[in-house]
Amino acid sequence: MKIVVPLNQVPDLVEDLEIADSGKELDFEVLKMKLNEFDDHALEEALQIKESSGGEVTAVAVDGPEVDKVLFTALAKGADKAVKITGANPHADNHTQARVLAGAVGQLGADLVLVGVQSAGDRDGQLGPLLAAYLNWPGVCVVSGLKPEGGKLTFHKEYAGGLMAEFEVDLPAVMGVQAARATPRYAPVSKVRQVQTTAKIESLAAAAAGDVPAASVEKMEPPVKGAGAKMLKSAADIIQVLKEKGVV
Amino acid sequence: MGDVYVVAEHLNGELAEMTFEMLVHARGLAGGVGGSVTAVLIGGTDAMAAKLGAADKVIRVAAEADYNPDTYAAGLKAVVDAKKPQVVMAGNTSQGMDLANALSARNNMPMAAACLKVSAAGGNVHAVSQLYGGKMNVTSNLGSGPCVVTVAAGAVSADGGRKDGAPASEDGGKAPAATKLRFKKLIQPEKGDVDITTQDVLVAVGRGIGKKEDIEVAVELADKLKAAVAASRPIIDAGWMPKSRQVGKSGLKVKPKVYLALGISGAPEHLEGMKNSATIIAVNTDKNAPIFDVAHYGLVGDLFDVVEEMMDEL
Ligand SMILES: Cc1cc2nc3c(=O)[nH]c(=O)nc-3n(C[C@H](O)[C@H](O)[C@H](O)COP(=O)(O)OP(=O)(O)OC[C@H]3O[C@@H](n4cnc5c(N)ncnc54)[C@H](O)[C@@H]3O)c2cc1C
Numbered sequence: 001m002k003i004v005v006p007l008n009q010v011p012d013l014v015e016d017l018e019i020a021d022s023g024k025e026l027d028f029e030v031l032k033m034k035l036n037e038f039d040d041h042a043l044e045e046a047l048q049i050k051e052s053s054g055g056e057v058t059a060v061a062v063d064g065p066e067v068d069k070v071l072f073t074a075l076a077k078g079a080d081k082a083v084k085i086t087g088a089n090p091h092a093d094n095h096t097q098a099r100v101l102a103g104a105v106g107q108l109g110a111d112l113v114l115v116g117v118q119s120a121g122d123r124d125g126q127l128g129p130l131l132a133a134y135l136n137w138p139g140v141c142v143v144s145g146l147k148p149e150g151g152k153l154t155f156h157k158e159y160a161g162g163l164m165a166e167f168e169v170d171l172p173a174v175m176g177v178q179a180a181r182a183t184p185r186y187a188p189v190s191k192v193r194q195v196q197t198t199a200k201i202e203s204l205a206a207a208a209a210g211d212v213p214a215a216s217v218e219k220m221e222p223p224v225k226g227a228g229a230k231m232l233k234s235a236a237d238i239i240q241v242l243k244e245k246g247v248v
Numbered sequence: 249m250g251d252v253y254v255v256a257e258h259l260n261g262e263l264a265e266m267t268f269e270m271l272v273h274a275r276g277l278a279g280g281v282g283g284s285v286t287a288v289l290i291g292g293t294d295a296m297a298a299k300l301g302a303a304d305k306v307i308r309v310a311a312e313a314d315y316n317p318d319t320y321a322a323g324l325k326a327v328v329d330a331k332k333p334q335v336v337m338a339g340n341t342s343q344g345m346d347l348a349n350a351l352s353a354r355n356n357m358p359m360a361a362a363c364l365k366v367s368a369a370g371g372n373v374h375a376v377s378q379l380y381g382g383k384m385n386v387t388s389n390l391g392s393g394p395c396v397v398t399v400a401a402g403a404v405s406a407d408g409g410r411k412d413g414a415p416a417s418e419d420g421g422k423a424p425a426a427t428k429l430r431f432k433k434l435i436q437p438e439k440g441d442v443d444i445t446t447q448d449v450l451v452a453v454g455r456g457i458g459k460k461e462d463i464e465v466a467v468e469l470a471d472k473l474k475a476a477v478a479a480s481r482p483i484i485d486a487g488w489m490p491k492s493r494q495v496g497k498s499g500l501k502v503k504p505k506v507y508l509a510l511g512i513s514g515a516p517e518h519l520e521g522m523k524n525s526a527t528i529i530a531v532n533t534d535k536n537a538p539i540f541d542v543a544h545y546g547l548v549g550d551l552f553d554v555v556e557e558m559m560d561e562l
Binding site: 011013014016017019024026041095098118120121122123124125126128129130132133134138139140141142154156157158159160161162163164165166167168169170173176178179180182183211212213214215216217218219220221222223225226228229230231232233234235236237238239241242245247248 | 259260264314315316317318341342343345346348349350352353354356357358359360361362374375377378379380381382383384385386387388389390391395396398426428429430431432433434435436437438448449472473474475481485486487491492494497498499500501505506508513526527528529530531534536540541543544545546547548553554555556557558561562
């Protein structure tokens with residue numbers, strides 16, 4: 001079983017987000033980026049599948065700042081191969097990314113592609129189902145509990161209120177992973193450094209994205225805040241509110 | 249003249265709340281594009297159609313009652329290919345994400361996701377997407393041709409979209425059965441030891457709690473307040489608390505008298521589950537955390553210090 005996991009970096013949302021001078025996108029130059037947490041879950045699930053039922057895990061990422069760190073970290077966590085896609089824009093919209101990835105998956109070959117269910121900047125849709133459509137494979141969003149068997153995969157698709165459905169799919173397929181069966185593993189810096197000296201990242205030239213439907217950005221702005229919260233100064237103020245509400 | 253097609257969503261035999269919210273969005277938009285509102289009901293029942301009175305028309309597509317991404321996507325595509333609506337609207341939900349993205353890619357229709365607002369001006373459709381965990385709104389121009397939007401939950405009240413009485417119905421044919429993807433069964437949510445949807449007071453913990461052992465801090469506070477402990481999704485995914493305690497989009501919707509959020513950022517998926525609580529009090533170290541926009545009271549600070557001081561005072 002060959003599993004491909006595309007990895008994307010997203011801004012760390014705990015930090016302040018700066019808008020670029022264009023007023024249309026974030027200022028990626030100054031932002032602190034980190035691996036999309038849902039991609040981390042997709043990678044973890046791929047590694048879990050490999051460890052429980054065998055297989056080969058390939059991490060892929062579009063060339064850009066810190067991409068080597070992301071890919072070496074994936075190798076340190078247990079991925080078998082790391083592939084850097086060169087000549088594409090890591091901040092491109094998801095339709096373009098999906099086209100580029102469809103080209104890469106075609107060249108690398110895969111039985112299963114695991115993508116994070118969503119990414120913080122998903123303006124034009126989600127990568128997983130777009131990629132599935134471009135590959136003409138079945139694609140399902142918001143999944144967990146993946147169990148491969150033979151050329152098939154059973155999985156859960158999550159709805160609202162804790163309701164789920166179980167499906168079975170003939171591979172190859174693309175899954176938008178919500179949560180891995182275990183907390184994504186951590187690769188210590190020392191391990192990443194060691195991998196950096198021994199392992200190699202392969203390069204793959206991006207296929208032309210071709211025509212993708214484009215919705216142009218008009219503007220980006222922080223949401224207009226309503227009245228917002230009344231800011232309190234201390235824990236005692238919280239107690240006061242709880243008293244007013246009759247809780248204590 | 250553009251029509252707006254709403255992909256009516258149903259779950260567990262019932263129309264989803266999102267369906268009615270979409271009908272509200274669609275009504276406003278249809279005025280702008282000069283067309284009408286059509287609900288596309290795939291695999292639905294007569295009882296569901298009878299609740300879609302806020303639409304001008306319903307197109308019924310025959311399919312298995314239980315959602316199958318491939319079958320439903322093919323059924324929707326056939327309707328869109330035949331009718332060529334200007335805007336196809338789906339929920340930014342588990343089902344809607346599958347269907348909208350597949351349609352956008354296959355039919356080369358531009359798409360905007362997680363929209364708070366969709367409007368038309370000068371013949372073009374514009375949509376405001378809620379991105380970056382609710383910290384940025386981005387407006388897209390989807391042009392004057394066919395396009396796809398997914399709507400974020402809770403941007404409008406569903407009430408305006410609830411109107412009984414089936415609109416005129418049209419046969420949308422039978423969705424081609426999926427060949428590679430098979431629905432097996434629905435798995436109903438597990439019942440927990442505590443029903444967080446019926447509590448007056450909830451102490452909710454998020455990733456700011458840091459580690460499993462420290463949930464005890466919240467449990468102690470909850471005991472003092474005769475409250476139950478709830479949590480954001482990452483706490484459940486980490487296996488620190490059972491799924492029955494999860495608040496949000498894929499968890500439970502709660503409406504307690506008081507919701508005390510400790511170390512929860514306020515991602516849209518979390519807010520979806522608790523923003524109608526009577527009183528929301530949030531404690532967070534990040535003064536810009538989106539939770540402070542929905543909270544009634546906020547305190548910028550370390551949750552451990554705050555809880556400790558509260559325990560001393562109580
Ligand atoms: C399809 C889908 C469904 C989802 N469903 C749900 C759902 O049902 N429920 C849900 O909750 N999420 C859901 N999510 C996940 C959601 O997108 C967020 O990832 C999640 O809500 C974040 O949880 P959090 O606020 O606890 O963590 P974070 O976003 O990491 O926030 C942690 C916060 O704690 C603060 N903090 C850190 N340390 C401290 C401290 N010592 N004291 C005080 N504050 C501190 C930080 O400033 C930060 O704001 C869903 C996502 C998807 C894609």
